[in-house]
Amino acid sequence: MRLIQCQHQGQVRAALVESDQQVHLLDRDTWTLARRAIEAGRPLADIVEASLTETRLDYPTLIAERHLLPPLTHPDPAHCLVTGTGLTHLGSADTRSAMHAKAQVSEEEMTDSMRMFRLGLEGGKPDAGQPGAQPEWFYKGDGSCVVAPEADIPVPAFAQDAGEEPELAGLYVIADDGTPWRVGHAIGNEFSDHVTERFNYLWLAHSKLRACSFGPELLVGELPEHLEGTSRIVRNGETLWEKPFLTGEANMAHSLANLEHHHFKYAGFRRPGDVHVHFFGTATLSFADGIQTREGDRFEIELPTLGRPLRNPLALERQANEPQIRAL
Structure with a gap:
């Protein structure tokens, strides 16, 4: 499993990498998801799966528009x-x-x-x-x-x-x-x-x-x-x-x-x-x-x-x- 972070509608959001062309947006940033996992005593992968939204983003567009952040x-x-x-x-x-x-x-x-x-x-x-x-x-x-x-x-x-x-x-x-x-x-x-x-x-x-x-x-x-x-x-x-x-x-x-x-x-x-x-x-x-x-x-x-x-x-x-x- 691989994650990125990006700027989305003025917020820092994590996203699950699905392919070179597409990422699946998550409901929070990576730091918040990691803290959720720690507090729940569950693997981060489980928290990621539970935090997926309905939004998918074009990965090359994020790169071209420089919306990527450190992960x-x-x-x-x-x-x-x-x-x-x-x-x-x-x-x-x-x-x-x-x-x-x-x-x-x-x-x-x-x-x-x-x-x-x-x-x-x-x-x-x-x-x-x-x-x-x-x-x-x-x-x-x-x-x-x-x-x-x-x-x-x-x-x-x-x-x-x-x-x-x-x-x-x-x-x-x-x-x-x-x-x-x-x-x-x-x-x-x-x-x-x-x-x-x-x-x-x-x-x-x-x-x-x-x-x-x-x-x-x-x-x-x-x-x-x-x-x-x-x-x-x-x-x-x-x-x-x-x-x-x-x-x-x-x-x-x-x-x-x-x-x-x-x-x-x-x-x-x-x-x-x-x-x-x-x-x-x-x-x-x-x-x-x-x-x-x-x-x-x-x-x-x-x-x-x-x-x-x-x-x-x-x-x-x-x-x-x-x-x-x-x-x-």
Whole structure:
């Protein structure tokens, strides 16, 4: 089962994807439906079936008119926390053996990033119910930094690079008793400034640029362990760069359960009613192949198991929005 969200008659509404051409409108937004499911102690799929209206919408029209929204949002964006984790993926098949070889160098030769990666290899998939190695973790922002599918991703004037990061994202709602409930998964573009990140890994937080996107569809139910996708950049109607990527637990150094544990172990991340969007990392970047993005380039990230591709054009901010700091 896959869901979208859209603007319909001035309201945020969820819809069940029936085909590439049609969606079936639901009576509420995804957040409300998830809370219904939690309160009723029933699977989200059951609540979706019980919440169908008589209205069906044309899917291509929603896309063309840019009425799509991220598939899970909170009515108050400040109550949506967007975070992620890195150094989680083993890489594509042709680089995996090389990564393992690098992990065998002496401790003195190893970079901090490779130490973190090796921790994941050795302890990122613990036995069920046991915590494993801590992953790298970062904060993106609240719900105001999330860009809708098909909408422009803004590039700050101070950015030195604006590159895609094709990822799997986990989507969660916190119950009234503080229990995190996984609503489902979506395609994500975590989006970063890789020039800044490469200069010094301590600038990782600065490199995140805040803006990101996920969707357009939310997969409800079991996620396959092996997922194959394609990441591409389209410029002036032609494919500038394209590369396959792998994700899912079978292609990761950490289990998803371990990544979830190390995020939600903090009480502050279990605030009742909140939405969490957590990016699970990537191993495929156009930046690694020397690509420099430009105004109007369109990112397209495709994971067929999760529905339609996530597409976002780049829009450059021409002038820095310098904050004016005043003293009281």
